[in-house]
Amino acid sequence: QKVVKKVTKSLRQAKRGTNDTRTAASAKAYGGAAVASPWAVPKGGIKKSPAWQLVADRIGVHPSKMPPPEKRLGAPIKGGYPIKKWPANVLVDGERVFWLPDNFGQGVKNTGPGGTYIVWVGPEGRIHYHRHEVERDLGRPVTALDGINGLFKKVQAWVKPGADARFLARKLSRAERKHVPPAEDFHFAVVSARRADTLDGQQGVMLVEAQFRSAGVRPTWYVDAPSLAAYRALSLDAKVGGKLTPARNLALEDAAKMGKLCVQVSDDISLWEYYDIPKMENCGNDFTQCNAAVREADDAGQAIAISPVGAAQFMAAKMRAAVEPRPRLAGVFP
């Protein structure tokens, strides 16, 4: 839970940074200028500047342990203005808003009075202070599809490559491991409705898609008919599923036709995580025990971030390795 919160927070934080309020006195102490150009190196050097501090904070490292700019999430992903040519007062950010196109970079700039400001660096090196300016530069409105590669990077920072394999090796018995189905044995279905129309809704949808794609699979989106075009515009593999229950049934039928295991997931999951905790009996409506156990596991480093594919493989292996009567349905705690 803690980590999930961290993830959502970091998603939301992608554009945070402007509200570093300072008193007039500290502004004077810092340098005093009302405005600072992107090229003006702040007094005391860039490494002592508020922007440097903010970027380090956002990455979660000590300011002296700053990763190189090209390794930070704000760096242009493909094409874009070379980081070497970025203005001296604009640092590559450790975050990236979810709609930022690959050839844009996200930076943190020191303001004259000693604050910080999030800016976006266009492919020609132009500095933008607002989303609509990015859109003008781009010549069209952005969607969450523009930021999908940035989202991949973010997901991969949480679920490291090979995480699933290590997880299955560690947490399944030898007998159970024999029953781990390959990814293509699953039919992954996401039941969703009316989430692709607004930029806000798109964020969650694309995060779920990114989790799957990072694991090398593409889920099928079962959506409401009026939204079909909007989901497809996000490059999602979408079909009309109708209301919740018909959509769930359709997904089951589709999976059965293909002879695959059906996996259904919600459309707003930020992270799949396995907590290694003792089996709980009679939790009933009182979740205190469970929450305490989860906290303990988290603190002990026994909270394992995995992909939805890894989660499905784990459950399938557990079910198939069980003695008769074997379970036919498994799920994760939401």
Place this chain on the structure above:
DNA sequence: AGGCCAGAATCGTTGGGCAA
């Protein structure tokens, strides 16, 4: 002590407005 709740405080986002 720990849980729960509500109100307070803080955080995060957005876009307008204004000064240089």
Place this chain on the structure above:
DNA sequence: TTGCCCAACGATTCTGGCCT
């Protein structure tokens, strides 16, 4: 036009009092 701040608002987190 560029650079900066801020109001406004919704969301989240904190806090303190009350209850078990």
